[in-house]
Amino acid sequence: MTEATVASRPPGRATASRRPLWWLAYAALVVFTAFYVAPFVWMIVTSFKTNGATTAATPTWIPQPFVTEGYSEIANPALDQPVLKWFLNSAISAVGHTLTVLVTASMAAYALARMEFTGKRLMFGLIIATLFIPPIIFLIPNYLIVDTFGWIDTLMAVIVPTAATAFGVFFMRQFFVSLPIELEEAALLDGANHWAIFTRIVLPLSKPALATLAVLSFLNNWNDFLWPLFVLVSGPNLTLPPGLSQLQSSYGTDYAVIMAGGVLASIPVLIIFTVAQRYVIEGVARSGLKG
Amino acid sequence: MATQETTRVTASGVARSRARAATRGGPQKQGTFTPYLFMLPYMILFGIFVAAPTISAFWISLHNWDYLLPGKPFTGLDNYIDLFSGSGSAGLFWKSMWATAQFTIYSVPPLVIFPLLVAVVLHQKFPGRNFFRAVYFAPYVLGVAVVGILWRYLLDPTVGVINYYLGLIGLPSDIPWTNGLPWAWIGLVGMTVWWTAGFNAVIYLAGLQGIPRDLYEAARVDGASRWQQFRHVTLPGLRPVTLFVVTVTILASANVFGQPYLVTGQSGAPGNATRTAIMYITGEGLGRFRMGSASAMSILLASILAIIGAFNFRLLGRRND
Numbered sequence: 001m002t003e004a005t006v007a008s009r010p011p012g013r014a015t016a017s018r019r020p021l022w023w024l025a026y027a028a029l030v031v032f033t034a035f036y037v038a039p040f041v042w043m044i045v046t047s048f049k050t051n052g053a054t055t056a057a058t059p060t061w062i063p064q065p066f067v068t069e070g071y072s073e074i075a076n077p078a079l080d081q082p083v084l085k086w087f088l089n090s091a092i093s094a095v096g097h098t099l100t101v102l103v104t105a106s107m108a109a110y111a112l113a114r115m116e117f118t119g120k121r122l123m124f125g126l127i128i129a130t131l132f133i134p135p136i137i138f139l140i141p142n143y144l145i146v147d148t149f150g151w152i153d154t155l156m157a158v159i160v161p162t163a164a165t166a167f168g169v170f171f172m173r174q175f176f177v178s179l180p181i182e183l184e185e186a187a188l189l190d191g192a193n194h195w196a197i198f199t200r201i202v203l204p205l206s207k208p209a210l211a212t213l214a215v216l217s218f219l220n221n222w223n224d225f226l227w228p229l230f231v232l233v234s235g236p237n238l239t240l241p242p243g244l245s246q247l248q249s250s251y252g253t254d255y256a257v258i259m260a261g262g263v264l265a266s267i268p269v270l271i272i273f274t275v276a277q278r279y280v281i282e283g284v285a286r287s288g289l290k291g
Numbered sequence: 292m293a294t295q296e297t298t299r300v301t302a303s304g305v306a307r308s309r310a311r312a313a314t315r316g317g318p319q320k321q322g323t324f325t326p327y328l329f330m331l332p333y334m335i336l337f338g339i340f341v342a343a344p345t346i347s348a349f350w351i352s353l354h355n356w357d358y359l360l361p362g363k364p365f366t367g368l369d370n371y372i373d374l375f376s377g378s379g380s381a382g383l384f385w386k387s388m389w390a391t392a393q394f395t396i397y398s399v400p401p402l403v404i405f406p407l408l409v410a411v412v413l414h415q416k417f418p419g420r421n422f423f424r425a426v427y428f429a430p431y432v433l434g435v436a437v438v439g440i441l442w443r444y445l446l447d448p449t450v451g452v453i454n455y456y457l458g459l460i461g462l463p464s465d466i467p468w469t470n471g472l473p474w475a476w477i478g479l480v481g482m483t484v485w486w487t488a489g490f491n492a493v494i495y496l497a498g499l500q501g502i503p504r505d506l507y508e509a510a511r512v513d514g515a516s517r518w519q520q521f522r523h524v525t526l527p528g529l530r531p532v533t534l535f536v537v538t539v540t541i542l543a544s545a546n547v548f549g550q551p552y553l554v555t556g557q558s559g560a561p562g563n564a565t566r567t568a569i570m571y572i573t574g575e576g577l578g579r580f581r582m583g584s585a586s587a588m589s590i591l592l593a594s595i596l597a598i599i600g601a602f603n604f605r606l607l608g609r610r611n612d
Contacts, residue, residue: 029412033426039485040430042452043441055450104333111329123330130341132600134593136546136569140351140576140586141344144358164336194325223434225549226569230577241436245553248440255444262437273432277425280432284490285497 043266047071047259054255070260074247081250083261085236086243089155090222091268093239096159097221098214105168105213106206110198112169113176114184124173127166139227146231157231158239162221168213171286175209176202212283215276219269240265348586356583363583370587380575384588386563387571391592394551394567395544398480402540403533406488410495411525424496428489435486439553442482443469446554470560479550479565486550487543491536498532499525538603545596548573568592 041061046054047070048063074083111117112124142161143152151157179202187197203210225241232238238246240261247261273280352370356363374381413424430438445451446468458464468478502525510520548569551559557574559566572592576585 026417029423033423036485037426039441039445040433042445043437046444054444059452059455100336104336107329108333111326115326115329117323117326120326123334126342127337130337130345132597133345134542134546134596136572136589137348137593138341138344139573139589140582141347142340143577144347144351144582145339145344160336161340164333164340166337166341169333194329198329219432223432223436225434225436226573230573241434244436244440248443248553253450255450258440259444262440265437266433269432269434270429273425273429281424281428281493284493 040266043259043262046255047263049256051254051256054259055253067256070254070256070258071264073254073257074260074264080235081243081247082236083240083243083247083264086238086240087264089237090239090241090265093155093158093228094218094221096155097163098217100159100163101165101168101217102210102214104163106172106203106210107198108169109172109176110194110202112173114181114202115194127169131166131170143231152231153233153237155237155239158221158224158228162224162227163217168217171213171283172206172209175206179205208279211276212279212286215272215279216283218272219280222269348590351582352584352586352590354583356581356586358580358582366583370584371591373584374587374591380584383563384568384571384575387559387566387568388592390551390559390563390565391545391547391568393476394479394547394565395541397476398483398544398547399537399540401480401484402487402491402544403537405484406491406536407495407529407533409488409492410499411521413492414496414499427492430486431489433486435549436553438482438486439549442478442485442550443554446478446482467561469555472561472564475555475560475565479547479554482554483544483547483550491540494532494536494539495529498529501532502528534603534606538600541599541603542596545592545599 045061045063048066048068050065050067050069053060053063053065073079074081077084108127112120138161146152146157146161149156151160183201183205184197187201192200223241224239225245228239229242229245232242235246244258244261244265247258251257353365353367354363355366355369373379374384409427413420413427445453448454448465448467448469451468453468454464454466457466466474468474506524506528507520510524515523546569547567551565551567552570555561555565557566557570559570568588569592572585572588575588576582
């Protein structure tokens with residue numbers, strides 16, 4: 001496809017695109033993009049300033065002096081705001097949530113894609129219908145349910161309930177349906193059962209889809225703010241997003257500390273984005289085109 | 292009887308498996324329960340955290356459900372009637388609905404138009420295109436908490452860099468971005484555009500890739516200018532994608548919570564003006580623990596959003612035909 005597009009272009013285009021106007025447009029894009037990155041750069045720069053320097057009348061883009069006070073402050077284990085503990089909590093939560101989604105969604109999706117059973121249409125219809133329910137509806141009932149389980153202020157509250165989202169099932173089912181069925185048929189004839197086919201044939205063929213779902217689930221859980229803000233209560237039990245909110249209210253104008261927390265919370269997601277950019281963007285684009 | 296068909300979805304698959312089962316003279320060794328065992332783990336989660344809450348939200352809204360009190364008396368539709376008769380906290384609720392409506396009205400146009408421009412530019416071929424694409428998408432992978440604390444600092448009326456640079460170019464340097472109107476709305480919309488434009492741009496880019504190249508070729512042969520190509524080929528080609536972006540953006544904006552919570556504060560400065568519906572409902576239900584009235588408010592808000600969503604998807608379906 002892409003080769004065809006390149007070939008179909010008029011031959012004069014490559015040279016035409018180096019006209020002064022082209023360079024002007026390119027320069028404009030570079031400048032605008034620099035502005036776009038600036039807020040994030042500012043967060044990093046600020047995190048290496050002294051707290052005093054962060055509120056200076058003349059802000060500077062190079063920390064002077066360059067210090068790591070912000071980071072040593074949030075790494076202090078004796079603190080009311082144990083940021084490293086929050087980091088650990090967020091990691092456990094995001095990994096636990098992602099695994100729960102991958103296992104439950106892919107199993108259900110396999111049944112919906114490859115088996116016939118009574119009630120299948122009803123179940124699939126119900127699952128899809130919930131994609132259209134605004135999530136605010138679930139908030140208070142789920143708070144009460146999580147409370148009944150004794151999960152308030154525990155990581156279970158942020159790992160499990162959000163894994164019930166219909167998106168994973170829907171996403172995996174669409175992928176399974178697109179897989180050629182011949183391999184599975186052959187295995188079935190050879191006497192393999194559905195569990196073996198699922199784990200040894202279907203899942204290995206589904207690595208791209210599983211990776212996409214894993215990355216999206218991890219990012220969602222790592223970044224979730226509203227739900228953990230209310231179900232996690234005490235200092236050491238928070239995840240990073242509600243923790244950052246607490247950091248903001250208790251450190252006031254100590255922006256070096258607050259921004260250091262922000263940088264810390266950004267590092268894992270930016271690494272994932274850099275490494276797995278294809279999966280992130282594909283997932284978003286595909287979820288978009290599904291509509 | 293179900294056993295013969297346990298494995299197939301596609302019509303041809305079913306036909307083939309039947310034929311094969313017939314030639315081999317036996318059904319596939321598949322227990323009747325197998326599909327249900329595969330469904331079970333997810334359906335447990337679904338039942339507890341999605342299906343049951345949907346029903347119990349209505350049930351709770353029919354009670355004076357104070358989490359802190361032992362009795363939760365049934366009050367029928369009182370919680371709803373209170374909202375419409377203006378008694379109790381109804382005024383504050385409607386004020387928060389109005390704040391949500393304002394944020395949605397102000398944020399949707401830039402969130403629909405700016406990402407389109409980004410996508411059209413990043414759809415061209417030029418050196419470093421993938422890098423630029425990554426940069427515009429990157430803010431979206433940061434959580435609202437990071438974006439919120441960062442922009443609270445950038446927008447700070449006294450020590451924020453935005454006011455500092457406005458002062459440098461001769462504009463007022465004391466704009467109350469976090470506690471004055473209309474500045475708070477501009478700040479909240481601006482940070483939301485920065486945060487989520489990349490998401491919409493990626494959806495537009497996927498749409499742009501779906502427009503057949505020959506349409507542009509044909510337009511060029513007919514002597515259409517760049518602008519005419521955009522106007523008569525790109526825009527019509529993007530119509531379904533645009534409608535989808537509009538719908539998703541309206542719903543996301545109407546659910547806004549983190550940005551005002553972290554930038555204009557829990558009470559939505561100035562004077563509750565930027566306290567949105569989700570902020571008010573969470574405060575009512577999980578702050579003051581008046582869960583009955585909070586559930587009624589959720590259902591009201593959700594109904595409005597569902598109507599908007601259904602209306603837009605209807606349009607979407609029609610245009611797709």
